[in-house]
Amino acid sequence: MRADAERNRERLIVAASDVMRSEGGDVAMELIADRAGVTRPTLYRNFADRQAMYEAVLERDLHNLVHAIAEDSAANPLAFLRHTAEMMRVYDRFLARLVDMPDYDAATNQARMADILAAPLANAQATGVLRADLTAADILIACRMLASHWKLDDGADFAAVFDRRLALLAHGLSGSPDSAQPGRMRAS
Template identity: 40%
Template structure:
């Protein structure tokens, strides 16, 4: 007798989907304000749901951390996919890197916690940074092909620079101002020497 195929997952009800989205939005705000140790009860309260509803969607803190991080990265990837059609490839790359910097600034401590949890689950879906690197590489290659970005950098170089700016300015009194200034210096450095 051949084994039965697993039953397809039932689609989430509309009210459950709305609750899940509200929990993720509230969690992102709480984690940004209080770090990855933000109280789950405060997240549920901010989302307007009971703690039981939160646990039905996310069985523990780690699951919620990973879901918030994945949603942020998925949003970045979607943004990057849209920017691949931008008329100005340098502007498209710059806007995507700016969105990546903003995400890094908001979720610095969350990213570390989420990545550790994802690495602990080798059977889980691939880490979302792979999709982010693919999107960044496509935007960078397009700008390089048009000759508006120097040819001697790759996607990992650019990603490291954005991460370094976020890390170096984290917690600084003028953090956003300083990171924006450093980001502009980085963008200037990405231009081919003839265009500077």
């Protein structure tokens, strides 16, 4: 790819990431082109549709997630939870508004996330911060819970909300590990 074409593609991805984070996943593609300072034909030469744009932004964010986790995990073995939950919080907004993505492969992306989390999870387990029986799938579920937006959160700072949720999740709701297990939901 030519250098100017590569710069335009990168500008589009950065602009798409910024616009989609502030406006949601269903923003007009033309707004992304305008924000990147490129023409609409340049946009569509790089990204045939919204799904292609979304996947390019996701790819960039996964790359950034790997680097953020690597930088922060030495100082804080649970930093990967915050980074993963923050990414999920953003992508939940995208997916909720991007229902027309017939070729989106959620299973592959979930497997990629599990691969990304394997090393920091093993590190947190080795240091005794997390239980040894947890899997990457468990961490993805926990991060999904941490990232969810609830009406109770309206107006609250996400960092404070996250810290409270993480404390509840990490310490549990019971008085001790030997406390009675909560009742199971009945199948309907």
